[in-house]
Amino acid sequence: MRVRIPSPLRSYTGSAEVGVAVPVLAPELPPTVSGVLASLNLNYPGIRFRIVDEQGKVRPHIKLFVGSDATRDLGAPIPSGATLMIVAALSGG
Amino acid sequence: MARLPGAARPAPTRRTRLLVATRKGLWTLTSDLSRTGWRASGPQFLGHIIHHAVADPRDNRAWLAAARTGHLGPTIFRSADAGRTWKEAARPPAFSEDSGRVVDHTFWLTAGHPSQPGVWYAGTSPQGLFRSNDGGATWEGVSGFNGNPQRKAWCGGDQDGTPDGPKMHSILVDPRDPAHMYIGMSGGGVFETTDNGAQWKPLNKGVRADFLPDPAPEYGHDPHCVRLAGGQPDRLYQQNHCGIYRLDRPGDQWQDIGAGMPKSVGPVGFPLAVDSRDPDTLWVFPMDGTSVWPRTAPGGRPAVYRSRDGGRTWKRQNQGLPKSQAWWTVKRQAMTADNRDPTGIYFGTTSGELWGSRDEGRTFRCLARHLPQIYAVEASIG
Numbered sequence: 001m002r003v004r005i006p007s008p009l010r011s012y013t014g015s016a017e018v019g020v021a022v023p024v025l026a027p028e029l030p031p032t033v034s035g036v037l038a039s040l041n042l043n044y045p046g047i048r049f050r051i052v053d054e055q056g057k058v059r060p061h062i063k064l065f066v067g068s069d070a071t072r073d074l075g076a077p078i079p080s081g082a083t084l085m086i087v088a089a090l091s092g093g
Numbered sequence: 094m095a096r097l098p099g100a101a102r103p104a105p106t107r108r109t110r111l112l113v114a115t116r117k118g119l120w121t122l123t124s125d126l127s128r129t130g131w132r133a134s135g136p137q138f139l140g141h142i143i144h145h146a147v148a149d150p151r152d153n154r155a156w157l158a159a160a161r162t163g164h165l166g167p168t169i170f171r172s173a174d175a176g177r178t179w180k181e182a183a184r185p186p187a188f189s190e191d192s193g194r195v196v197d198h199t200f201w202l203t204a205g206h207p208s209q210p211g212v213w214y215a216g217t218s219p220q221g222l223f224r225s226n227d228g229g230a231t232w233e234g235v236s237g238f239n240g241n242p243q244r245k246a247w248c249g250g251d252q253d254g255t256p257d258g259p260k261m262h263s264i265l266v267d268p269r270d271p272a273h274m275y276i277g278m279s280g281g282g283v284f285e286t287t288d289n290g291a292q293w294k295p296l297n298k299g300v301r302a303d304f305l306p307d308p309a310p311e312y313g314h315d316p317h318c319v320r321l322a323g324g325q326p327d328r329l330y331q332q333n334h335c336g337i338y339r340l341d342r343p344g345d346q347w348q349d350i351g352a353g354m355p356k357s358v359g360p361v362g363f364p365l366a367v368d369s370r371d372p373d374t375l376w377v378f379p380m381d382g383t384s385v386w387p388r389t390a391p392g393g394r395p396a397v398y399r400s401r402d403g404g405r406t407w408k409r410q411n412q413g414l415p416k417s418q419a420w421w422t423v424k425r426q427a428m429t430a431d432n433r434d435p436t437g438i439y440f441g442t443t444s445g446e447l448w449g450s451r452d453e454g455r456t457f458r459c460l461a462r463h464l465p466q467i468y469a470v471e472a473s474i475g
Contacts, residue, residue, distance in 0.1 A: 008162055008163055008164075008165055009165070045181075045183055046168060046181045046182070046183060046185070049166045049168070049185060049187065050162070050165035050166040050168065051165070051166065052166075053166060053187075053195045053196075054187035054188050054189070054190060054194075054195060054196070055190065055193060055194075055195055056190070057195075059164060059165070059166055060164065061163075061164035062164055062165075088163060088164055088165060089163070089164050090163065091164075092163060092164070
């Protein structure tokens with residue numbers, strides 16, 4: 001699974017795109033956004049909390065795209081071959 | 094790294110360091126024991142909001158920095174080598190999942206009791222208290238406060254409070270007893286625990302809250318900065334929204350010590366610093382707290398006010414500071430004292446200047462300028 005990383009989070013990954021291994025339990029059960037973020041956090045400890053708060057909500061001004069579709073649902077499935085793109089707004093002073 | 098104006102000094106055997114936390118990162122200023130020449134290094138964490146950075150007084154090599162980065166979640170960075178290298182906390186302060194609450198940022202850091210190496214406390218916005226037992230790597234909520242059924246009554250809702258969020262600050266550990274602590278909250282007031290945080294009681298008698306219908310409530314006050322007096326942990330000083338106060342334990346009635354401030358200046362401000370050896374000596378930095386609260390030096394003429402008699406009388410100290418047209422102020426964590434003799438006083442301004450005095454406030458000089466807005470200044474020796 002490919003994950004595109006915004007510049008504010010590249011201190012964790014060192015690159016703009018990383019691959020993470022996500023266990024697939026069954027073909028009819030594709031990985032979810034939550035599963036990918038959990039795997040990402042295993043590789044880069046602490047990164048998930050910068051994206052998702054302790055109540056399991058995507059933080060304000062952070063967007064997630066599965067392929068070209070925006071989602072704030074951590075349970076959203078990620079189809080085979082799709083990329084998860086994390087976008088962090090740079091607004092503010 | 095740049096050398097700031099000041100005499101070149103021999104290689105220091107012991108250093109005085111200032112950790113300068115700003116809106117845009119962390120800077121460190123280093124001097125030798127003479128405190129005449131200062132060398133600035135940084136920035137570290139450029140672009141991160143650093144609300145507080147603290148060197149562990151138990152060894153001076155463990156540093157913690159509370160960071161918030163743009164729209165990312167808050168975290169804490171920790172260094173074991175006096176700021177050379179940093180690691181992020183594996184589990185930063187976060188409320189429990191069943192609380193429904195979200196930490197916006199960690200606002201305050203306090204090293205634990207000398208008998209408990211590795212223990213740190215963090216105060217957050219909105220108000221929450223967290224403890225680390227492993228040098229800041231992992232943090233757990235102090236359930237006696239965060240889960241206290243009275244917490245919401247004490248603090249109000251998470252949307253109440255100052256424009257950038259209600260805050261827990263001034264976490265003070267009694268040097269004689271690690272189970273005895275005080276906290277300050279804006280809003281909420283001052284609270285005390287004697288059982289390691291399991292139970293808390295308000296400690297606000299005598300403190301005005303003239304922004305509430307009842308001007309003398311049990312809690313709901315707005316302390317801006319609370320300190321233990323140097324060498325006398327049974328005395329507390331408080332710079333409050335509604336004046337300056339002193340409390341001598343075991344009493345529980347704060348005394349108004351702001352009445353002696355000049356009427357043209359007033360008793361409103363945010364920071365307060367104490368002398369590490371003399372419990373009667375403290376410094377405040379007044380600001381314009383009239384009408385809409387401009388939060389600038391009164392009249393554009395900044396000055397520190399020092400008391401040497403526990404707040405009965407105050408002396409204006411502004412030698413070296415701008416005499417006019419200086420419209421900055423000093424935030425609540427941004428003034429501190431070192432533990433040298435004579436005591437050094439340092440403060441950082443909202444306009445990004447760092448000022449210091451090595452003679453207990455008699456004369457000040459600018460140690461750095463053109464920094465981002467300064468949020469906190471802490472001194473470290475060693």
